[in-house]
Amino acid sequence: MNHVDYAEINRLNWDERAPAHAASRHYHVANFAQDPNYLSHVVQFDVARLGDIAGLRGVHLQCHIGTDTISLARLGARMTGLDFSPASLTEARRIAALAGVEVDFIQAEVYDAVSALGAGRFDLVYTGIGALCWLPDIRRWAQTVADLLRPGGRLFIREAHPMLWAADEQRIDGELVVDGPYFETPEPYVDEDDGTYVETDTVFVTTTTHSWNHGLGEIVGAVLEVGMELTAFEEHRSTPYEALPGLMVCDEQGEWRLRERPDRLPLTYTLQARKRTR
Ligand SMILES: C[S@@+](CC[C@H](N)C(=O)[O-])C[C@H]1O[C@@H](n2cnc3c(N)ncnc32)[C@H](O)[C@@H]1O
Secondary structure (H helix, E strand, O other), X not given: OOHHHHHHHHHHHHHHHHHHHHHOHHHOHHHHHHOOOOOOHHHHHHHHHHOOOOOOEEEEEOOOOOHHHHHHHHOOOEEEEEEOOHHHHHHHHHHHHHHOOOOEEEEOOHHHHHHHHOOOOEEEEEEEOOOHHHOOOHHHHHHHHHHHEEEEEEEEEEEEOHHHHXXXXXXXXXXXXXXXXXXXXXXXXXXXXXXXXXXXXXXXXXOEEEEOOOOHHHHHHHHHHOOEEEEEEEEEOEXXXXXXXXXXXXXXXXXXXXXOOHHHOOOEEEEEEEEOOO
């Protein structure tokens, strides 16, 4: 499978999901128009860890329909959102206009982000919540992040935990079972799914996706190898989407937890790193 094949297959799937996601309750698009201070659930969770980002030049890799990108702009960062799905960016631009927020949305593959946006231009790279699984090579992602940042610039990622992604999400007997690969594999996991992670009546026709897992050691190792230093790392017992249907409950903040014995499994992690100045 070459680079172009997997990207094209996944892009078709994301182009179809984008309008359904923007119309779903999960993304709360109307709130952005109604309340000038509204932030996405994802960014509300991140706020305390992000600290003051006012005035930072930020790029959100794999920004999808832009709800988190717009939220970061509302916190005062000058944001660029990057995604390879034109339909996602159409929704993102529409939602930014509704929200009255200025964001640049650029269509490009993650691995082409430096040629699309320029090297060393950003103070903050933000990404996550369903981003890394679409990328075959975690080292190449880490190099892209490092190249986008100015020396001293920050990476902020909250992402689904690789142990969560190794768990079988289709069990109907309530068991929590490790079934898929935890480590990065050369070949993708090929999935067929006519649904998505939000409630929608849309039945998708482009149902094939190619994805990869990356172990925590592979992710941290890649970040260190490209000349960044870890500044914070935490594992969480919740995710902002219903990752294991039937096994989870949702709290008032829109975070999903295991209903029973939530200490069994980390569901997401937040990793922060800084590009060395020399
Ligand atoms: C689950 S969303 C993550 C965004 C965000 N957490 C959210 O929920 O809005 C995944 C996004 O990654 C994008 N994507 C997947 N593979 C990509 C690639 N190789 N280059 C750029 N964008 C990609 C998809 O188009 C999609 O918008």
